[in-house]
Amino acid sequence: MSLLTLARDLKRRRARERQGLFVAEGIRAVEELLRSPLRVRGALVSPQLSSDARGSALASSFDQHAIPIQTLTEAEFASAAETDTPQGVLAIAEIPDAPLAALPARDVFRIVVLDAIQDPGNVGVIVRSAAALGALATVALPGTVDLWNAKVVRSSMGAHFHHPAFSCTWPELTAFLDERDTTLWGADGAGDPLDTVLADGPESIPDRLALAVGNEGRGLSPDTRRRADRMVALPIAPAVESLNVAVATGIILYELRR
């Protein structure tokens, strides 16, 4: 299969899962990918890439990394690209295998649990925030958009090339929480106000904490509500229904950082 055919195929979640591969598109994302430990299988480039100094530098770095390249016309490139204004470069890389059980043992950590988050932009921004704010991992429960969807990869700005982000089932998550003596909290508008939680002093904040954040419309799933040890809320003005889930996740992670 040519790299072009492969890249087109990888637009579908099923193909990404079967092949264990994903696509990173654009100069910035591909630069980030080359700096990461992920294995790059190949790259597609169009003449447009060399119209830019940064693009030309990137094109020559594929040779240094011994990465196979296929050079395409603009029209061919556009058929594989997912952005409206492609920058003439995309790379195909291996999805890292990172099960929950393989996460390093720590006495103090935070994990973000995505409970059926639908919007790829939200998921990417949450992965980026989790990485920036020092979380150990981001895990996606069933019903969440694929973490290796092109839009998620773009909006994470390459954060999940370094930060462990992967999907898991409820039984896997439950086993992890039990084995690592980890507390699960959920973010929910009707929960305990975060101010009150923090006012109880540092000993009220678990050392090992998983924070679940829920679907944009429906909030947390019944499974998460049943399993969570506590619900926490951010106080907001009554005229506004809720904060955007990525903003709420960022604020809570920041407030609960250790």
Added chain:
Amino acid sequence: MSLLTLARDLKRRRARERQGLFVAEGIRAVEELLRSPLRVRGALVSPQLSSDARGSALASSFDQHAIPIQTLTEAEFASAAETDTPQGVLAIAEIPDAPLAALPARDVFRIVVLDAIQDPGNVGVIVRSAAALGALATVALPGTVDLWNAKVVRSSMGAHFHHPAFSCTWPELTAFLDERDTTLWGADGAGDPLDTVLADGPESIPDRLALAVGNEGRGLSPDTRRRADRMVALPIAPAVESLNVAVATGIILYELRR
């Protein structure tokens, strides 16, 4: 001009500015618009709206509000809609006239200043956060995407139907800051860590504060850097270049709330 022609015309920023009108699309946004103080000029509906109980209720509420309706075929509706999967309803409403000088006098307030933010999703999420976290207003400096762009309106979830959000020039902002004795801080990765700023105690946090947040790629403009009294930063992991601007704005607003 028919409502259909008007709605199509209002896809362009220049038309919105000339007419002083904008378009809210989708059931949730239009419901929110009808609950707001904004004046609605008319609505476009397609048969699809009545396929849903909530949509039918919305259709009948136009009569109660004496709002003119034009009923369209799905194809005509699609020509005015900006979403890929239209819900069969959009409304045309007046952009509220809300200059900085007209903001109510307060002893303590926060204002968010958008300094050339380009992504409509980021702008909408920031307006929603500013409203939720009790800011007095959100103002957009030149170079920021139009606040009444359909994507901004969608991602704000109707927050700026209630919360004052408008564009302003540098001279207008400067005059406001002087007249209201308001301090301008900028969010910048190289600024003073927010922890340190807060550790100095509540008297180090201005009562009247404008927080400027900058462009996704370039950060704050030279004008803002010159004028700002202080730069503040959120400490993040070294592997990540920055937080998403909407997340950073949410965290800083939350931390500096009064």
